[in-house]
């Protein structure tokens with residue numbers, strides 16, 4: 486903080502960094518003293534901007550009293566972070582992560598008197614492993630990741646796994662409830678999809694995200710745990726995608742050098758290949774919850790549906806046990822051929838798909854929207870995909886179904902122990918095909934059926950892979966469970982009116 490007569494205005498951030506600006510000089514001897522207050526104002530489409538307003542005072546004493554009082558009030562806001570651990574992925578998106586942080590984020594943190602420890606990652610999983618083992622978390626009020634969805638996933642895994650270890654929980658046990666993480670995570674978008682940032686903040690803007698972090702908001706968030714038998718695989722907060730999105734991701738990994746465009750190239754390639762995958766999906770519907778995936782009202786942070794549906798900590802055990810106690814009754818199964826199986830714990834809105842894969846999915850309601858896209862024609866599937874880029878209802882198609890669930894399992898066909906059942910069904914299908922279709926077309930279809938069955942084909946049966954928040958899972962046979970809540974630096978309630986959130990006061 487610094488004061489000066491009115492020939493010029495000085496505002497200083499932390500530790501004396503100074504910014505001088507001229508303000509009109511007054512003629513009279515008793516030039517006013519002035520102080521500047523920086524605040525947050527809502528701009529277009531959920532964007533936040535930093536604004537300044539300068540107050541003039543008759544004398545230095547009054548000016549000083551104002552600045553001291555404002556500073557004391559701001560310092561008393563316990564939810565605002567003062568020390569942050571920042572991880573930057575230099576290879577995210579278009580590789581602008583470091584520049585974005587240095588030019589857009591660091592100056593705002595400095596003006597808000599936030600001290601930072603910055604780590605530019607040197608390899609994949611650097612952030613996850615550092616958080617999980619070395620980071621002295623007691624020295625920080627929060628963790629910030631600069632990158633895309635994969636980078637957020639790294640930081641989330643590091644924090645959640647560290648918390649489980651510190652609290653003696655076994656994350657490999659599929660039914661183990663997880664301990665909540667104490668630290669909040671802030672996301673500075675610098676990736677290719679950035680759907681986690683976009684779906685939570687409503688914008689992919691580093692300044693907006695920085696201001697959310699500075700004012701210290703807090704937003705809980707659903708996390709799904711994914712297991713293969715008794716082995717923990719990964720957590721997911723956005724998309725668990727099998728089939729189309731799994732194939733797109735695995736194909737795009739070979740094109741990382743293309744940056745964000747890699748998804749477009751792989752998306753068209755996989756759309757044209759039009760592969761379907763057989764298997765059985767079993768799911769536990771979320772009973773007695775408010776809202777459905779077909780609602781038109783999107784989830785906004787602080788939404789009442791989330792608060793109603795999310796069991797309180799003390800209720801959770803009982804509520805889930807009640808639903809699972811009717812295991813035989815409540816669980817449902819769907820066996821078939823799928824172009825895509827997508828489980829989304831949030832809307833997954835992103836610049837490519839502004840409404841998201843499931844527009845009415847909730848951020849923190851303890852459920853996941855399970856979207857089953859059965860085999861259909863290319864034209865029908867294209868219609869479904871294109872509806873993700875408009876406001877048309879992507880579920881209003883005969884081959885698409887969506888369920889709000891708390892748990893689900895998937896078993897690819899030919900992975901079941903009893904392949905005889907499959908073989909018998911396959912032979913029946915062959916006979917049916919032979920009756921329905923004559924000539925070369927029958928041979929083509931039979932070739933497809935044979936290529937994929939272990940009894941007929943030399944290569945292992947085809948299966949897709951799971952896209953888990955942008956990472957590939959090593960197994961296709963998985964069990965998924967809503968688990969616990971993560972905390973993000975996000976507003977508890979997005980007020981309709983422009984927000985005037987006081988950020989900091991400078992004497993000038």
Ligand SMILES: Nc1ncnc2c1ncn2[C@@H]1O[C@H](COP(=O)(O)OP(=O)(O)OP(=O)(O)O)[C@@H](O)[C@H]1O
Pocket residue numbers: 573574575576577578579605606607608609610611631632633634635636637639675676677678679680954955956
């Ligand atoms: N220094 C690094 N070198 C190589 N890979 C890294 C490094 N730091 C992080 N990674 C890995 O890079 C992968 C991609 O990062 P990130 O998700 O941030 O970018 P993106 O894939 O472009 O964005 P999105 O996931 O939103 O599409 C992540 O899986 C992460 O583990």
Ligand SMILES: CCCCCCCCCCCCC/C=C/[C@@H](O)[C@H](CO)NC(C)=O
Pocket residue numbers: 633634635678679680723724730734748752753756833835837838842870871873874952953954955956
């Ligand atoms: C042939 C026309 C196709 C148009 C289809 C547009 C639909 C885009 C939907 C994007 C969904 C994004 C879901 C988010 C997934 C992320 O976890 C992951 C990593 O960031 N990104 C991707 C692309 O898998």
Ligand SMILES: [Ca+2]
Pocket residue numbers: 707829830831846847848849850851852853854
């Ligand atoms: Ca959810």
